[in-house]
Amino acid sequence: MSMPGPSNQPPRQIPMGFHSGLPPPTLNQTTQEHPILIWMLSLNREYTLEEYDACYSLLKDHFPHVQLGAFTPGDADSFRHIITQLLPILMMRHRRIPKANWRDRVTPNGKHWIEQMPEGMQPGRFLASMIGYHIQKQKYVVNLGLGIQLIALPSRCRSLVNYLDSLKIEINLIPRDQGIETALRRISIILALKEAYVHAIGLSRGFNYQRLEFDVPAGKALCDGHPLQGWEFRLWNAKLGVARGDTIVEELYVCVSAFFRSTQESTFIWNDERRNLQTWVQFVDIDQMIKVLPKLAV
Numbered sequence: 001m002s003m004p005g006p007s008n009q010p011p012r013q014i015p016m017g018f019h020s021g022l023p024p025p026t027l028n029q030t031t032q033e034h035p036i037l038i039w040m041l042s043l044n045r046e047y048t049l050e051e052y053d054a055c056y057s058l059l060k061d062h063f064p065h066v067q068l069g070a071f072t073p074g075d076a077d078s079f080r081h082i083i084t085q086l087l088p089i090l091m092m093r094h095r096r097i098p099k100a101n102w103r104d105r106v107t108p109n110g111k112h113w114i115e116q117m118p119e120g121m122q123p124g125r126f127l128a129s130m131i132g133y134h135i136q137k138q139k140y141v142v143n144l145g146l147g148i149q150l151i152a153l154p155s156r157c158r159s160l161v162n163y164l165d166s167l168k169i170e171i172n173l174i175p176r177d178q179g180i181e182t183a184l185r186r187i188s189i190i191l192a193l194k195e196a197y198v199h200a201i202g203l204s205r206g207f208n209y210q211r212l213e214f215d216v217p218a219g220k221a222l223c224d225g226h227p228l229q230g231w232e233f234r235l236w237n238a239k240l241g242v243a244r245g246d247t248i249v250e251e252l253y254v255c256v257s258a259f260f261r262s263t264q265e266s267t268f269i270w271n272d273e274r275r276n277l278q279t280w281v282q283f284v285d286i287d288q289m290i291k292v293l294p295k296l297a298v
Contacts, residue, residue: 174186192255
């Protein structure tokens with residue numbers, strides 16, 4: 001759930017994707033039958049030591065499956081890790097499922113999925129009740145991955161030319177005569193697509209991004225020169241005010257979800273209208289998360 005940024009400060013926006021755990025879809029099944037829900041947590045301000053303690057204590061006392069690490073309230077990365085672990089819990093609360101009725105499972109290669117207790121379920125409903133989140137690879141849960149890129153020139157790069165030289169992506173798809181903003185947006189789209197796909201297949205460590213090629217205008221997605229079949233890539237923008245030290249700045253991100261639907265072709269879907277986006281993307285900030293903490297223990 002990484003989010004690269006132009007500075008050395010901890011990432012300020014954390015995406016979490018969920019997919020209702022239905023068996024792999026057939027060619028005739030639609031997007032609506034296999035919904036995706038994205039939760040985007042914005043670290044919109046600095047946290048307090050009391051808030052760190054409240055989040056840490058809730059997880060330690062009520063969700064022992066979560067690996068918290070050491071209690072280090074002064075470590076911003078530690079807080080980011082803890083508040084990230086609250087996202088699936090918040091999602092289950094949103095679905096009105098008590099914590100006693102579900103378990104967080106993990107496969108040997110670290111892919112998480114949620115299993116609801118089968119007691120009282122109709123035959124066949126148990127498998128359909130499973131929920132895969134972020135990246136998972138389990139027999140009855142379809143692969144899902146997220147990618148997020150800040151549209152900005154990294155601080156380590158002096159110019160657009162220097163940035164392009166440091167990347168190993170489809171340079172021919174980056175327009176250099178339409179201004180730096182257009183070029184940075186195109187770079188962010190390509191990087192977010194690759195990040196989402198690699199997360200979805202569960203090979204984020206050491207995967208060579210040069211093996212992937214995405215040409216969104218042409219509707220092409222390739223790996224090792226061969227078309228990627230069966231994938232749905234959803235792309236949207238997220239403009240948020242986030243904390244950089246003591247200053248709140250507005251930043252624009254490109255976000256991508258990669259979801260394997262087992263269709264004959266791969267598709268790219270843009271969600272530019274905020275009205276449509278709100279039906280499957282939920283935005284949450286620190287204040288909202290802290291406010292709901294007492295309800296998550298129920």
